[in-house]
Amino acid sequence: MATKVQLFCLTLFLFLVSHNANTLQTYIVQLHPQGTTRSSYPTRLHWHLSFLQQIVSNEEDAFSRLLYSYRSAMEGFAAQLSETELQTLRSSPDVISVRPDKQLQVHTTYSYKFLGLDTSGDGAWYQSGFGRGTIIGVLDTGVWPESPSFDDEGMPPVPKKWRGICQAGQNFSSLNCNRKLIGARFFIKGHRVASVSPSANMIQEYVSPRDSTGHGTHTSSTAGGASVPTASVLGNGAGVARGMAPGAHIAVYKVCWFNGCYSSDILAAMDVAIRDGVDILSLSLGGFPLPLFDDFIAIGSFRAMEHGISVICAAGNNGPIQNSVANTAPWIATIGASTLDRRFPAVVRIGTGKLLYGESLSPGKQMPGSGSELKLVYVTGGNTGSEFCLRGSLPRSKVRGKMVVCDRGVNGRAEKGEAVKEAGGAAMILANTVINLEEDSVDAHVLPATLLGHAEAIHLKAYINSTRNPRARIIFGGTVIGRSRAPAVAEFSSRGPNLFDPSILKPDVIAPGVNIIAAWPQNLAPTGLPDDSRRVNFTVMSGTSMACPHVSGIAALIHAAHPHWSPAAIKSALMTTADTNDHMGKPIMDGNMPAMSFAIGAGHVNPRRAINPGLVYDIRPDEYIAHLCTLGYTRSEIFTITHKNVSCHEVLLINRGFSLNYPSISAVFKQGTRRKMITRRLTNVGSPNSIYSVEVKAPEGVKVIVKPRRLLFKHINQSLSYRIWFISRKRSSTKKMDFAEGHLTWAHSKNNFYRVRSPVSVTWK
Numbered sequence: 001m002a003t004k005v006q007l008f009c010l011t012l013f014l015f016l017v018s019h020n021a022n023t024l025q026t027y028i029v030q031l032h033p034q035g036t037t038r039s040s041y042p043t044r045l046h047w048h049l050s051f052l053q054q055i056v057s058n059e060e061d062a063f064s065r066l067l068y069s070y071r072s073a074m075e076g077f078a079a080q081l082s083e084t085e086l087q088t089l090r091s092s093p094d095v096i097s098v099r100p101d102k103q104l105q106v107h108t109t110y111s112y113k114f115l116g117l118d119t120s121g122d123g124a125w126y127q128s129g130f131g132r133g134t135i136i137g138v139l140d141t142g143v144w145p146e147s148p149s150f151d152d153e154g155m156p157p158v159p160k161k162w163r164g165i166c167q168a169g170q171n172f173s174s175l176n177c178n179r180k181l182i183g184a185r186f187f188i189k190g191h192r193v194a195s196v197s198p199s200a201n202m203i204q205e206y207v208s209p210r211d212s213t214g215h216g217t218h219t220s221s222t223a224g225g226a227s228v229p230t231a232s233v234l235g236n237g238a239g240v241a242r243g244m245a246p247g248a249h250i251a252v253y254k255v256c257w258f259n260g261c262y263s264s265d266i267l268a269a270m271d272v273a274i275r276d277g278v279d280i281l282s283l284s285l286g287g288f289p290l291p292l293f294d295d296f297i298a299i300g301s302f303r304a305m306e307h308g309i310s311v312i313c314a315a316g317n318n319g320p321i322q323n324s325v326a327n328t329a330p331w332i333a334t335i336g337a338s339t340l341d342r343r344f345p346a347v348v349r350i351g352t353g354k355l356l357y358g359e360s361l362s363p364g365k366q367m368p369g370s371g372s373e374l375k376l377v378y379v380t381g382g383n384t385g386s387e388f389c390l391r392g393s394l395p396r397s398k399v400r401g402k403m404v405v406c407d408r409g410v411n412g413r414a415e416k417g418e419a420v421k422e423a424g425g426a427a428m429i430l431a432n433t434v435i436n437l438e439e440d441s442v443d444a445h446v447l448p449a450t451l452l453g454h455a456e457a458i459h460l461k462a463y464i465n466s467t468r469n470p471r472a473r474i475i476f477g478g479t480v481i482g483r484s485r486a487p488a489v490a491e492f493s494s495r496g497p498n499l500f501d502p503s504i505l506k507p508d509v510i511a512p513g514v515n516i517i518a519a520w521p522q523n524l525a526p527t528g529l530p531d532d533s534r535r536v537n538f539t540v541m542s543g544t545s546m547a548c549p550h551v552s553g554i555a556a557l558i559h560a561a562h563p564h565w566s567p568a569a570i571k572s573a574l575m576t577t578a579d580t581n582d583h584m585g586k587p588i589m590d591g592n593m594p595a596m597s598f599a600i601g602a603g604h605v606n607p608r609r610a611i612n613p614g615l616v617y618d619i620r621p622d623e624y625i626a627h628l629c630t631l632g633y634t635r636s637e638i639f640t641i642t643h644k645n646v647s648c649h650e651v652l653l654i655n656r657g658f659s660l661n662y663p664s665i666s667a668v669f670k671q672g673t674r675r676k677m678i679t680r681r682l683t684n685v686g687s688p689n690s691i692y693s694v695e696v697k698a699p700e701g702v703k704v705i706v707k708p709r710r711l712l713f714k715h716i717n718q719s720l721s722y723r724i725w726f727i728s729r730k731r732s733s734t735k736k737m738d739f740a741e742g743h744l745t746w747a748h749s750k751n752n753f754y755r756v757r758s759p760v761s762v763t764w765k
């Protein structure tokens with residue numbers, strides 16, 4: 001009872017505080033780029049400050065309120081304002097919008113404090129020479145520059161167009177950059193003003209580009225890390241580690257801190273990265289789905305796209321819940337996660353002799369007591385969270401010397417291992433619940449441990465329940481490659497449909513995101529836990545955070561091969577060449593069902609084919625504006641995103657029946673409609689005198705007519721359009737939304753390599 005009362009008081013207190021008119025909060029203020037007052041000031045900074053000077057008592061105060069002045073990602077600034085000041089500012093004619101700063105998170109599978117694990121770059125796609133000279137900007141938690149993955153041996157010189165810097169700070173000097181890691185900056189102002197001081201047990205935070213949590217080191221090495229011949233995590237997954245684009249340069253922008261990543265800091269990093277001269281921006285972070293005009297990643301990346309920069313973002317880890325996919329702007333490439341065919345079997349043999357399949361990166365043989373039969377215990381009852389193995393919840397008398405079963409969820413997976421070890425336990429079995437089902441992210445645990453899927457966990461618990469003396473042993477099988485079906489959809493990967501824009505299918509593609517091994521800070525344990533004293537150069541992590549930099553690296557390869565391609569053309573190449581079958585030639589699975597395009601988008605990235613797609617669906621920046629008009633956005637909402645003042649009435653009059661030239665196709669039947677026409681335009685980037693003909697697999701309940709059915713491209717760069725009619729065979733009479741899907745492929749008449757495939761999705765609203 002006492003705690004309830006306290007909690008209530010606390011809530012009330014917060015409520016009062018947040019409504020105090022004098023409390024300062026961070027807001028992002030967007031200005032009209034051709035503002036009427038702009039010309040009265042010598043510089044942009046003076047102009048931005050003038051808005052604060054009008055509302056703050058003296059000039060000095062005004063400057064101290066300003067966090068950032070933006071110009072390339074957006075026109076405007078971030079500042080600390082009170083509620084009263086906000087009202088005054090809103091009425092200023094040059095102010096387009098004022099929005100509160102937002103806290104976002106990195107997209108690892110458990111991001112609770114970035115105390116994550118590991119995952120690795122899958123070097124299978126490596127094509128020597130490609131990626132050379134391309135600059136990948138990574139917005140994340142920073143970098144550990146001494147990692148062998150950032151060695152610059154054999155790297156070409158820093159590109160001439162590079163304008164970035166190597167910003168010195170705490171434990172980071174400007175000499176930490178080289179020809180591989182060509183730039184490093186940090187953006188902390190938004191985070192600093194929003195965060196109360198870290199609690200005592202908080203991991204050390206470097207006020208510099210140096211990575212204190214490991215996430216950014218991991219993602220940037222996955223995108224463009226150098227080859228390291230002897231990478232492994234405590235002997236597991238041993239092999240050559242290399243990023244997707246080992247010839248690419250990396251520029252690191254630290255925007256995520258112990259308390260998350262703030263929009264004001266992210267926007268500041270994008271603002272600078274556009275001017276620094278990056279070719280690719282990789283963002284393994286985000287939040288929940290938002291309308292585009294409310295989403296600063298969408299706004300900043302629109303400007304980046306206009307500058308020819310490809311923006312690649314993680315889809316989020318809120319799957320398998322529908323509508324959970326985030327970062328869905330059509331000018332962003334949105335990346336879901338898949339599994340690799342690399343397994344780390346660690347089977348549990350229970351007392352009856354039955355074998356339960358589990359996986360573990362735990363260094364079995366190297367640990368004392370590993371592999372021997374132990375008493376098995378699952379501590380339930382009470383309300384201390386002992387079934388989840390929360391720290392301090394396990395009675396020493398019950399678990400000492402035993403193998404402890406811990407349910408997944410609530411606290412971090414590796415932290416459970418530490419709790420068991422602290423209480424005197426000898427080994428651990430992590431048991432998936434209905435939430436995680438068969439998802440199998442592994443960790444470099446501090447004690448012998450394995451992870452069981454939900455089905456096996458049920459068997460295990462029934463066995464414990466059935467005998468007075470339950471016993472088990474873990475049999476560690478090392479690293480096994482190629483024997484299981486892969487890729488498959490990662491359980492946690494966020495799913496469509498796209499909540500705010502069902503006419504654009506998201507995610508766009510999937511890429512490896514489960515148990516990825518990549519670079520890690522040399523002063524952190526492989527578990528990221530402060531009390532774990534082991535040190536490694538590589539560790540394993542899981543999340544769409546890990547999938548995103550794989551595609552960023554592959555986009556760098558495409559960019560290096562085709563320097564003049566637009567971000568839309570690069571994305572089209574990634575999507576139309578993606579695989580929908582797994583390595584055994586059967587449909588990619590999502591759990592025990594073939595995956596829908598709401599899970600995999602166009603499919604699993606295939607870099608070898610994406611370098612040479614034959615045809616691309618290109619999009620000009622102004623076409624996105626027409627698309628925003630079709631969404632019914634207001635003039636000011638469109639202005640917020642695009643900085644263009646357009647009349648949608650006129651735009652849609654000129655572009656009758658407009659459809660965005662997206663590489664995937666999504667038809668939405670609104671209530672009462674039975675017909676829908678969509679247009680597409682293909683550009684030849686393959687060979688001259690090419691004939692393509694269309695193959696259609698119509699979604700169930702729909703008739704699909706494509707005209708023309710053959711396209712003859714005489715020249716390179718030639719564009720040809722086609723139309724697709726969808727005729728619904730059923731009325732959308734039911735109250736419930738309904739979906740069906742198929743695909744459409746343009747196949748080259750002679751060259752089998754050129755098959756330009758689009759998923760087709762139909763929605764009845």
Ligand SMILES: *[C@@H]1O[C@H](CO)[C@@H](O)[C@H](O)[C@H]1NC(C)=O
Binds near residue numbers: 170171523
């Ligand atoms: C950071 O720098 C300080 C002072 O130079 C040094 O004492 C400390 O060991 C460094 N910490 C790390 C983790 O490098």
Ligand SMILES: *[C@@H]1O[C@H](CO)[C@@H](O)[C@H](O)[C@H]1NC(C)=O
Binds near residue numbers: 461462465
């Ligand atoms: C254990 O057995 C009891 C009684 O037979 C049953 O009520 C309970 O649900 C079982 N628990 C599990 C986890 O199987």
Ligand SMILES: *[C@@H]1O[C@H](CO)[C@@H](O)[C@H](O)[C@H]1NC(C)=O
Binds near residue numbers: 147148536
């Ligand atoms: C990590 O890399 C450094 C530098 O390449 C090397 O000296 C060190 O031995 C490596 N550590 C481990 C544990 O492999």
Ligand SMILES: *[C@@H]1O[C@H](CO)[C@@H](O)[C@H](O)[C@H]1NC(C)=O
Binds near residue numbers: 032645
């Ligand atoms: C856009 O144009 C209209 C009409 O030309 C004008 O009234 C309006 O103020 C403009 N808005 C912005 C944000 O520039």
Ligand SMILES: *[C@@H]1O[C@H](CO)[C@@H](O)[C@H](O)[C@H]1NC(C)=O
Binds near residue numbers: 716
């Ligand atoms: C195609 O267009 C690109 C960019 O406009 C140009 O660089 C390239 O030379 C063109 N290729 C041909 C064969 O015309």
